[in-house]
Amino acid sequence: MSKKIKSITNPKLRLEILTPAEVKKIHDATLWIIEKVGVRFPSKRALEIWAAHGAEVDTGKMVVRAKAELIEKALKSCPPVYPLAARDPQQDLPLDGNHVFVGTDGCGVEVIDIRSGVRRTSCLQDVADISRIADATEEVAFHWVPVSAQDMPPETRGLHEIQTIWKNSTKHVQTESIYNEREAQAAIEMAALIVGGKDKLRKRPVLSLMQCSAPPLGHDGGSLEAALVAAEYGLPTGFMTMAANLTTGPATLAGNLAVGNAEVIAGTALIQLAFPGAPVFYAAAQTASDLRSGAYTGGGPEDFLYGAATNVLADFYNIPLSMGSFATGAKEPNWQAGVDNSLSTFMASVVMSDMLLGIGFLHGSRIWSYAEMMMDCEIFSIIHKMMQGIAVDEESLALDTIAAVGPGGNFLSQKHTLKHMRDLFLPQFMDRRPYSEWETKKDDGRDWALAKARKTLETHQPEPLDSQINAEMAKIITSLEKK
Amino acid sequence: MTEELFKKMAQSVLDGDSDAAAALAKQAVESGIDPLEAINNGFVAGVNKVGENFACGDAFLPELVMAGEAMKAAVAALEPEMKKRGTQRKMLGKVVLATVEGDIHEIGKSLVGTMLSASGFEVFDLGVDVPAAKIIAKVQEVDANLVGLSALLTTTMVKQKEVIDELDKLGLRKKVKVMVGGAPVTRDWVQKIEADGTSEDAIGAVGLAKQLVDAA
Numbered sequence: 001m002s003k004k005i006k007s008i009t010n011p012k013l014r015l016e017i018l019t020p021a022e023v024k025k026i027h028d029a030t031l032w033i034i035e036k037v038g039v040r041f042p043s044k045r046a047l048e049i050w051a052a053h054g055a056e057v058d059t060g061k062m063v064v065r066a067k068a069e070l071i072e073k074a075l076k077s078c079p080p081v082y083p084l085a086a087r088d089p090q091q092d093l094p095l096d097g098n099h100v101f102v103g104t105d106g107c108g109v110e111v112i113d114i115r116s117g118v119r120r121t122s123c124l125q126d127v128a129d130i131s132r133i134a135d136a137t138e139e140v141a142f143h144w145v146p147v148s149a150q151d152m153p154p155e156t157r158g159l160h161e162i163q164t165i166w167k168n169s170t171k172h173v174q175t176e177s178i179y180n181e182r183e184a185q186a187a188i189e190m191a192a193l194i195v196g197g198k199d200k201l202r203k204r205p206v207l208s209l210m211q212c213s214a215p216p217l218g219h220d221g222g223s224l225e226a227a228l229v230a231a232e233y234g235l236p237t238g239f240m241t242m243a244a245n246l247t248t249g250p251a252t253l254a255g256n257l258a259v260g261n262a263e264v265i266a267g268t269a270l271i272q273l274a275f276p277g278a279p280v281f282y283a284a285a286q287t288a289s290d291l292r293s294g295a296y297t298g299g300g301p302e303d304f305l306y307g308a309a310t311n312v313l314a315d316f317y318n319i320p321l322s323m324g325s326f327a328t329g330a331k332e333p334n335w336q337a338g339v340d341n342s343l344s345t346f347m348a349s350v351v352m353s354d355m356l357l358g359i360g361f362l363h364g365s366r367i368w369s370y371a372e373m374m375m376d377c378e379i380f381s382i383i384h385k386m387m388q389g390i391a392v393d394e395e396s397l398a399l400d401t402i403a404a405v406g407p408g409g410n411f412l413s414q415k416h417t418l419k420h421m422r423d424l425f426l427p428q429f430m431d432r433r434p435y436s437e438w439e440t441k442k443d444d445g446r447d448w449a450l451a452k453a454r455k456t457l458e459t460h461q462p463e464p465l466d467s468q469i470n471a472e473m474a475k476i477i478t479s480l481e482k483k
Numbered sequence: 484m485t486e487e488l489f490k491k492m493a494q495s496v497l498d499g500d501s502d503a504a505a506a507l508a509k510q511a512v513e514s515g516i517d518p519l520e521a522i523n524n525g526f527v528a529g530v531n532k533v534g535e536n537f538a539c540g541d542a543f544l545p546e547l548v549m550a551g552e553a554m555k556a557a558v559a560a561l562e563p564e565m566k567k568r569g570t571q572r573k574m575l576g577k578v579v580l581a582t583v584e585g586d587i588h589e590i591g592k593s594l595v596g597t598m599l600s601a602s603g604f605e606v607f608d609l610g611v612d613v614p615a616a617k618i619i620a621k622v623q624e625v626d627a628n629l630v631g632l633s634a635l636l637t638t639t640m641v642k643q644k645e646v647i648d649e650l651d652k653l654g655l656r657k658k659v660k661v662m663v664g665g666a667p668v669t670r671d672w673v674q675k676i677e678a679d680g681t682s683e684d685a686i687g688a689v690g691l692a693k694q695l696v697d698a699a
Contacts, residue, residue, distance in 0.1 A: 042587070107637075109637060109666075109667040109669060110669055110671075120671070121669065121671050121672070148637040148667070150637055154637075154638040154639075154641055155638075157637070157638055158638075179636075214587055214588065218587075220587055221587075246544065246545060247590055247594075248590060251545075289544075290544075291543040291544060292537075292540075292543060292544060292686075293544065293683075293684035293685070293686060294544045294591075294594055294684060294685060295683065295684050296666070364666075366666065366667075
């Protein structure tokens with residue numbers, strides 16, 4: 001089995017979505033928000049850190065107001081480049097600004113069963129199956145916990161989930177499902193087993209933690225404490241804003257970017273104040289709420305613009321970005337899913353967002369679909385191809401070959417053709433067959449994508465997790481479970 | 484003259500202008516207009532019109548919310564006079580709302596609260612991270628006939644069940660209907676914990692609440 005990971009690198013396409021002056025305006029607005037309006041940090045530990053560094057802390061409301069200088073100084077210690085380590089070091093991911101890596105989406109609550117096609121509540125076995133397929137899929141560079149293991153006890157669910165991913169894959173695990181100090185401590189013990197000690201995690205962080213903010217302008221207490229624990233041991237940690245126009249953010253895009261930026265930047269500054277130099281990343285999945293229902297949309301032009309704009313902000317702060325793309329609001333793999341996921345992923349890729357999240361989900365990150373997972377991988381492959389742009393040199397201009405064929409011939413039997421034909425993209429799930437063949441079979445990309453997922457699940461044997469490590473992990477989890 | 488005032492009241496709700504609505508309410512009191520008439524012939528007409536506009540696609544959620552808030556401001560300004568006269572607005576039901584223990588996600592629950600109160604329910608919003616015991620105590624205190632429980636995390640969603648089990652233990656389940664909501668809530672979950680219903684958005688929650696109250 002190939003250990004190859006597909007990533008976008010050395011891009012030829014470029015997009016200027018915000019001018020440097022506009023970025024500065026958003027940054028200034030962000031600092032103004034943090035200083036004048038404040039951000040809520042409902043954690044005693046977090047508030048103490050802020051107070052110790054001279055920020056204005058309203059303990060009753062748990063709101064912090066910090067001066068621009070404090071924030072800017074804190075952000076200076078963020079490391080710009082670091083790796084996400086994998087259980088197999090060949091699969092380490094350099095977050096160096098010159099790679100775009102894709103991960104699965106996370107926190108789903110239902111799964112379209114891979115065998116029966118019936119939609120049902122997600123469980124731990126789904127985490128295992130999805131990770132196993134992702135392990136064998138070159139477009140997937142790292143894992144989020146794809147769906148919630150709802151058959152596991154709530155107090156250790158997040159730990160069962162990461163253990164299961166490690167059992168089924170050698171790739172990096174970024175969890176978005178551990179949001180309290182207790183579970184974070186245990187997760188670090190588990191990660192330490194893989195690399196041979198907690199002191200080795202700083203160099204080889206096989207686990208990273210992503211925490212959701214609580215927009216507008218707030219954080220969750222447990223999430224903050226989990227992030228602080230992770231940062232203490234050098235595990236990369238990031239705060240994700242999902243600020244949404246109309247509901248948790250203003251109706252205007254710039255205002256919504258500023259609200260989200262204030263959440264992320266204030267959280268990031270806290271981590272740096274506590275542990276200067278700890279690896280941090282920016283995470284975002286802003287959107288526009290639906291005008292009629294107020295619901296999360298998971299797509300639309302605003303999402304696509306946020307996808308590109310956020311990396312400009314993360315670049316301004318010189319930290320990697322984990323960006324929500326894909327994750328359509330469509331109810332099944334259909335035209336809406338294709339439009340949403342192609343455009344969101346293109347826009348986030350063209351600006352070189354370091355990590356992209358979101359493959360495999362329908363209905364705004366709630367329902368897992370194996371067919372969608374595979375088709376999302378193909379969308380990424382198409383964009384990967386596009387990002388290489390057009391090479392223009394002697395070899396690619398092919399003048400000798402053009403002269404040899406001359407007017408009216410064809411290029412099929414040319415050596416140059418044979419040499420370069422495999423540079424052309426060959427889709428797996430696009431229908432390019434004769435009409436008559438389609439008419440007889442009436443199948444399409446969704447069927448082929450599902451078939452590929454099924455076959456991968458049946459045949460792929462991931463490199464097993466050392467049985468002793470696995471047993472130790474289980475012990476850690478059991479010790480935390482209520483008797 | 485009074486007709487004119489009623490029209491202005493309806494318009495203040497349509498405009499989502501809480502200040503204007505409260506001022507008009509005070510004016511009505513000063514002119515000796517029955518507060519119930521001001522509500523039913525004035526402000527409610529505005530709420531209904533926004534509702535119609537919304538239904539046919541001419542109005543959006545923020546307009547509904549602002550109309551709801553204007554309505555609330557008007558009722559608050561009329562309340563002292565209603566008390567004085569010993570009259571009461573006829574409400575559709577009493578709803579206790581909360582985001583369950585361990586969960587701080589507020590917006591969906593608050594939106595449901597605004598929509599319910601604009602639609603004629605009396606709403607007791609307990610906020611976020613609310614333990615089951617506190618929810619039950621409020622239900623008993625105000626003699627509620629509906630409870631709405633919100634959760635955004637699969638790990639906190641289990642607390643919805645805890646509240647239902649508690650109500651069951653106290654023998655209140657026949658009297659008190661339970662609506663649950665939040666992104667991870669599915670129909671399977673509703674059945675599993677034997678809740679009375681769920682809605683994916685705030686507008687649907689109003690329909691559900693009316694249905695549950697009618698059925699009781």
